[in-house]
Amino acid sequence: MLGANERRVAVHFGAGNIGRGFIGQMLSRSGFEVVFVARNEEQVALLKQQRQYTVTLASEREEEEIVRNVTAVHIRNAAAVKESIAEADVVTTAVGESALPHIARPLAEGIEFRLANHERPLRIIACENAVKGSSKLRKWVYSHLTEAAKEKAERCVVFPNAIVDRIVPPQIGDDTLGVKVEPFSEWLVEHDHGAGREPLSIAGVQYVRALEPYAERKLYTVNAGHCCAAYLGYLAGYRTIPEAMRDERIRRAVEGVMRETGRLLVHRYNWNEEEHLRYIRKSLQRFANPRINDKVTRVARSPLRKLAASDRLVRPAVQASALGMEIPHLVSLISAALLFDFDQDPEAVRLQSLIRDRGVRDVIRNHMGIHEHHPLHYRLTAHFEKLREGRRER
Ligand SMILES: NC(=O)c1ccc[n+]([C@@H]2O[C@H](COP(=O)([O-])OP(=O)(O)OC[C@H]3O[C@@H](n4cnc5c(N)ncnc54)[C@H](O)[C@@H]3O)[C@@H](O)[C@H]2O)c1
Numbered sequence: 001m002l003g004a005n006e007r008r009v010a011v012h013f014g015a016g017n018i019g020r021g022f023i024g025q026m027l028s029r030s031g032f033e034v035v036f037v038a039r040n041e042e043q044v045a046l047l048k049q050q051r052q053y054t055v056t057l058a059s060e061r062e063e064e065e066i067v068r069n070v071t072a073v074h075i076r077n078a079a080a081v082k083e084s085i086a087e088a089d090v091v092t093t094a095v096g097e098s099a100l101p102h103i104a105r106p107l108a109e110g111i112e113f114r115l116a117n118h119e120r121p122l123r124i125i126a127c128e129n130a131v132k133g134s135s136k137l138r139k140w141v142y143s144h145l146t147e148a149a150k151e152k153a154e155r156c157v158v159f160p161n162a163i164v165d166r167i168v169p170p171q172i173g174d175d176t177l178g179v180k181v182e183p184f185s186e187w188l189v190e191h192d193h194g195a196g197r198e199p200l201s202i203a204g205v206q207y208v209r210a211l212e213p214y215a216e217r218k219l220y221t222v223n224a225g226h227c228c229a230a231y232l233g234y235l236a237g238y239r240t241i242p243e244a245m246r247d248e249r250i251r252r253a254v255e256g257v258m259r260e261t262g263r264l265l266v267h268r269y270n271w272n273e274e275e276h277l278r279y280i281r282k283s284l285q286r287f288a289n290p291r292i293n294d295k296v297t298r299v300a301r302s303p304l305r306k307l308a309a310s311d312r313l314v315r316p317a318v319q320a321s322a323l324g325m326e327i328p329h330l331v332s333l334i335s336a337a338l339l340f341d342f343d344q345d346p347e348a349v350r351l352q353s354l355i356r357d358r359g360v361r362d363v364i365r366n367h368m369g370i371h372e373h374h375p376l377h378y379r380l381t382a383h384f385e386k387l388r389e390g391r392r393e394r
């Protein structure tokens with residue numbers, strides 16, 4: 001992909017599961033030197049020392065790929081972070097949506113340093129499960145830039161939105177850097193008109209003019225369905241997603257949720273119904289992959305984020321309800337999410353304390369944005385109470 005002496009640098013924030021298991025792998029495959037900006041000291045030391053790690057597919061043949069030409073800097077090593085950003089052709093992130101404000105300052109300092117030296121084009125792509133993640137990151141980064149730097153950044157820095165899709169579970173075993181991933185992957189990036197140049201060539205990336213339909217397809221199908229396996233699986237006492245998917249009652253509920261959001265998507269975007277059903281079936285197969293030891297508590301993590309008005313559960317429910325569509329499975333799923341009380345998840349602890357102190361109606365109104373007069377408000381409250389009662393009786 002590159003000329004003999006050409007050096008291309010990619011800086012990736014967050015050396016976690018998807019960072020190493022997909023983004024880093026694709027960037028390295030494309031000929032970039034990949035600099036992970038990480039906060040785990042051990043990981044930073046190992047990446048610097050080994051300069052490579054292994055990605056293994058969760059498939060019958062367990063194919064392995066060595067991801068080479070990688071290194072790392074610690075997020076607190078401000079000088080090294082700035083220098084890496086100054087050299088980069090692309091910056092990507094996979095730190096979790098709620099961590100984006102925390103990486104905005106080091107990123108802004110790197111951009112200021114870079115712009116003082118040159119104005120080569122830079123793409124910054126947030127690879128998070130977030131609606132318009134790169135645009136949100138841009139806002140936070142800009143809040144740290146001087147007026148002069150903002151003006152320059154307008155000319156040469158773009159923040160195209162993106163979606164990434166690959167199930168990468170928490171890693172087990174002794175290999176601190178190695179990652180096991182599902183074979184499926186998809187990485188879609190908004191065509192970055194802003195820089196007025198050809199989009200950057202990255203293995204596995206498809207550029208699209210309008211991202212929103214794809215973003216909604218992923219969030220409302222893969223992520224909403226996944227959540228259903230997780231929250232119902234948690235209440236039923238399962239440890240992993242494939243275990244939950246082997247329970248026929250849960251599998252049917254997962255499919256039911258995806259069919260409800262599917263009706264909405266097919267209606268909104270005038271899609272071919274059969275094609276969308278294939279996407280649903282593929283998602284069901286992916287969740288059930290017995291070689292992916294994905295924990296129910298990982299997929300259910302951060303319930304306040306997942307229950308926010310703009311996220312995978314409430315948004316399709318409100319949109320479908322406005323169109324008069326029946327959504328019993330989504331109602332059950334949202335009610336089950338409200339019962340997620342895993343004590344090692346800080347958002348689950350916070351959610352339960354909000355419900356205890358202010359009541360579930362307050363959470364539905366103030367956190368989820370569904371007011372008392374909305375037909376969903378009563379249905380959710382009633383279903384939540386029924387589930388809670390059933391749980392107490394067990
Ligand atoms: N794992 C998946 O299957 C998957 C798939 C698609 C998208 N995503 C999205 O990717 C993002 C990351 O998910 P993950 O599963 O890889 O989580 P993860 O916890 O494995 O990785 C996140 C990494 O970010 C690091 N991090 C957090 N704050 C940081 C900071 N301030 N500075 C530097 N590093 C920081 C953490 O130390 C961790 O290594 C999330 O937004 C998630 O929704 C995950």
Ligand SMILES: O=P(O)(O)OC[C@@H](O)[C@@H](O)[C@H](O)[C@H](O)CO
Nearest residue numbers: 129164165166167168223226299
């Ligand atoms: O990462 P979250 O917490 O937004 O969602 C949990 C999982 O559904 C998610 O990580 C999927 O594995 C991933 O989005 C598949 O591409």
